[in-house]
Amino acid sequence: MYLAKNYYFILLFYVTESSALKIEANNITLGLTRSLDVSCILKNESVPSMSRLYSLSLLHSKTSQEPKFQEIASVNTIDGLIEYIDEKSLDTSGQINSNGFSYLNLTFRNPTKNNTGVFKCEAHGFNSRGRPVDISSTALVQAESPDINEVITEIKKLRNSYESLKGELGLFHSQHEAAKNEFFIESSELNGKKYLLTKMATFYFTSFAQAMCSLYEGYLAEIDSLAEFEFVRNFIISNGSHFSNVMTGGTDEEAEGIWINRHSKTPVASFWSPGEPNNLGNEDCQQFNKLQNWYMNDAPCSFSNSVEIGFVCEIPV
Numbered sequence: 001m002y003l004a005k006n007y008y009f010i011l012l013f014y015v016t017e018s019s020a021l022k023i024e025a026n027n028i029t030l031g032l033t034r035s036l037d038v039s040c041i042l043k044n045e046s047v048p049s050m051s052r053l054y055s056l057s058l059l060h061s062k063t064s065q066e067p068k069f070q071e072i073a074s075v076n077t078i079d080g081l082i083e084y085i086d087e088k089s090l091d092t093s094g095q096i097n098s099n100g101f102s103y104l105n106l107t108f109r110n111p112t113k114n115n116t117g118v119f120k121c122e123a124h125g126f127n128s129r130g131r132p133v134d135i136s137s138t139a140l141v142q143a144e145s146p147d148i149n150e151v152i153t154e155i156k157k158l159r160n161s162y163e164s165l166k167g168e169l170g171l172f173h174s175q176h177e178a179a180k181n182e183f184f185i186e187s188s189e190l191n192g193k194k195y196l197l198t199k200m201a202t203f204y205f206t207s208f209a210q211a212m213c214s215l216y217e218g219y220l221a222e223i224d225s226l227a228e229f230e231f232v233r234n235f236i237i238s239n240g241s242h243f244s245n246v247m248t249g250g251t252d253e254e255a256e257g258i259w260i261n262r263h264s265k266t267p268v269a270s271f272w273s274p275g276e277p278n279n280l281g282n283e284d285c286q287q288f289n290k291l292q293n294w295y296m297n298d299a300p301c302s303f304s305n306s307v308e309i310g311f312v313c314e315i316p317v
Helices: 148-183 206-214 226-239
Strands: 035-043 052-061 070-076 080-083 090-095 101-109 117-126 132-141 184-186 193-198 245-251 285-289 295-299 309-316
Touching: 035 052, 035 117, 052 101, 070 090, 070 101, 080 090, 148 184, 193 226, 206 245, 206 309, 226 285, 226 309, 245 295
Parallel strands: 245 309
Antiparallel strands: 035 101, 052 070, 052 117, 070 080, 090 101, 117 132, 184 193, 193 309, 245 285, 285 295
8 A cells, every 4th residue: 555755844852951952853845745743842850940841832933034933732731732723634742741751742734835934842841949941942844846756756656556446446346246146136227226135034133134235335125106116026026935024124113103214214105915014013114024915014123033034125326
């Protein structure tokens, strides 16, 4: 898999007696740099004059001459992490620790020229007498235009990545189709829909059937018209005569006697067998019933171990 080129802009400060901050920065390559990291790190007890760290802040100025800094984010011991700008492509993290390192990190995804300029890292704390101690440092980040060789290299990588993805997608599609053909019989098309009927009986739970149908961008069949009813009924008679019942998407689980289609929430059309639905034994799901000449019947919504229950999916094409 191809991963875009990453450049990192890192602000690191290691505090010694002579130098409180050390800053390292990398330029970005426009259009190629995947992410730009800005990190402000302070090792605790490394500044002799600062006995306690209160906050870290990162600021940015687009101009390097007479910079005008805007605070981007900060982290402190009271409020935690604070962001001062609304930037969807920016991720922030930070923590003030009493032991080890305290840090504030910014990550700009797909940085642009607006993310170049001067970055400033500030540390604010107190000395042993409770007086404020502030240290800071800056670094410059510049934007570079990619040369033709870099562009050609990236195009080649993208092409290779595309071919690899296309191959994986083709393999997935063939496996997906093979699984469908193993489990279902597929109907011809009717008014922009196809229907999948299970080949063999198994346990039946509504959630399982809905999940199986959704794998093929469909749902338990919803019979909305006489033409659809006759089409699906004949499909079942031709291919599902070994079943006693074939489940559909109609249900009155939410309100007894009010039958709706599970997926679309529309009213169930009346293709019931005479005397149905009768709610005999908490029967809240609709099915085609073999003993009733494959007209609709109400039935329980689950069968834990049955060799006679199938279900039919409706698939928009």
